[in-house]
Amino acid sequence: MASTSSNKQPLLIDHILHEVINLDSAISSTFDISGTNTAVMIVNAVTTDGAVLEDIYSIARSTTAANINLYLSSATDYLRPSEGILIGQFASATTIGDVTKFTEMPNILAPVAQVGSTAQLKALYIPKGKSLWVARQSSSVLTDGPLLGVQGGWY
Numbered sequence: 001m002a003s004t005s006s007n008k009q010p011l012l013i014d015h016i017l018h019e020v021i022n023l024d025s026a027i028s029s030t031f032d033i034s035g036t037n038t039a040v041m042i043v044n045a046v047t048t049d050g051a052v053l054e055d056i057y058s059i060a061r062s063t064t065a066a067n068i069n070l071y072l073s074s075a076t077d078y079l080r081p082s083e084g085i086l087i088g089q090f091a092s093a094t095t096i097g098d099v100t101k102f103t104e105m106p107n108i109l110a111p112v113a114q115v116g117s118t119a120q121l122k123a124l125y126i127p128k129g130k131s132l133w134v135a136r137q138s139s140s141v142l143t144d145g146p147l148l149g150v151q152g153g154w155y
Helices: none
Strands: 015-022 040-044 050-059 067-073 084-091 099-101 124-127 131-137 147-154
Antiparallel strands (some): 015 147, 050 099, 067 131
16 A cells, blocks of 8 residues: 555665765865866765755864855766756864754655654755765865765665
8 A cells, every 4th residue: 555645655765875075175166166166076866866865964173164065966077057056055163073064954744753743854855867066165275174974865
């Protein structure tokens, strides 16, 4: 028996996803994508069915905050202005080792919250044909840039 009246199955995660990258040299000098950037792809769902991210976080390696920009794109080789779009920004912590989280993810309906819970769940869906890219908003390469991690699953 189907789980909904429209005969659709619930979102099922095939296998988990947890990636962490160093943002020392992942830079974009402007808020929007410019022609020259060294953004790094962290999730590639271009040839998969997609992914859902339940947590996006940074770990500070410096006492200076870094603005971290997140972009969705259809490209897998280079983040081009014509193919990428900014989906959010958050700052790393100013204490070495502290963790900050991207809290502006969209509200979601699936998976269903626990009975009695009033909290709204948040997650970022990376649809089939898209990839998630990240860059610090800066024009300088660092040796103590933040680490960026994503956790979720492939569906």
